[in-house]
Amino acid sequence: MADCDFCNSRAVALLAYSNKKNFCKKHFIRFFEKRVKKTIREFQLLHGAKRLGIALSGGKDSLATLYLLAPLCKQMRVPLTAILIDEGIRGYRAHTIKTAKKECKKLGVPLAVRSFKKETGFSMDEVRKKSGGSACSFCGVFRRWILNKTARELKLDKLATGHNLDDIVQTLLMNLARNEPARLARFGIGGGVIEDDAFVDRIRPLARTPEKEAALYMLLKGVSIERPECPYAHDDVMRDLARSFANDCEVKMPGTKFKLFNSFLSLQKELNEKFKQKKLSMQKCSNCGEPSSQEKCKKCEMVEKLRETKKKTI
């Protein structure tokens, strides 16, 4: 690899979309952290935060978020707590729980662990058996439900997630393909259009960070990010297609993911107005009491369906 464009050291990163393309370790880390801090300022992600949470999966994105937020929170004297969800996927989660515990201990961040089995009655392996191939939709709903409930129990007022640029671009493409504008409006970088005290605002400090760069950042920080792929990762066909499309575009036209992200922001601006007028307010789920746009929340609906078939398949 060539020399760094800022100094004479050996470059470790080539960023095709950037004017200055070659970065040594020191300049890449500086560039990476500066961009995240800029994102935090741009979307006022920590504005008014008194107790911050971070959804930790033990993967590169949430670990990078943890590494950036831990010193920042210390500086701002905002207590930071990590929440890790064990989905109950054999051979997948155990390794990352170990990594998450180790890194939280290193950074002095308390970690709360919750599980699908305990909170919903079903592990993801059990859900997969019953649903017969749509694991990710259950997983996403259950995870969001547990995160919100736990964050509220821990009295956190904002919850950071590791969603990176690639995740957000994929979400945009999937939403366009499914024509679900209300869901797009709800997916905010610093909280969506939902105004409900029971709903803990999500913030996404890696919104402008490409996935590959989060992995490189963690490697350069000396943190092991190796983990097995979730065995159900390819259940979400639409996400696979969106990922391939965005990656192909990026290779042929570097910078496309950033442009798609900016389109997402413009679209959201319009949608926020539209759905604010329609008052996208939440009610309490009649079963669990968590915020819901329907009489019963999606998690309770899903659990009910799984219970109905429990005796047949397990």
Ligand code: SF4
């Ligand atoms: S790939 Fe799907 S099932 Fe596996 S952890 Fe992610 S969302 Fe859950």
Ligand SMILES: [Zn+2]
């Ligand atoms: Zn350099």
Ligand SMILES: [Zn+2]
């Ligand atoms: Zn419910």
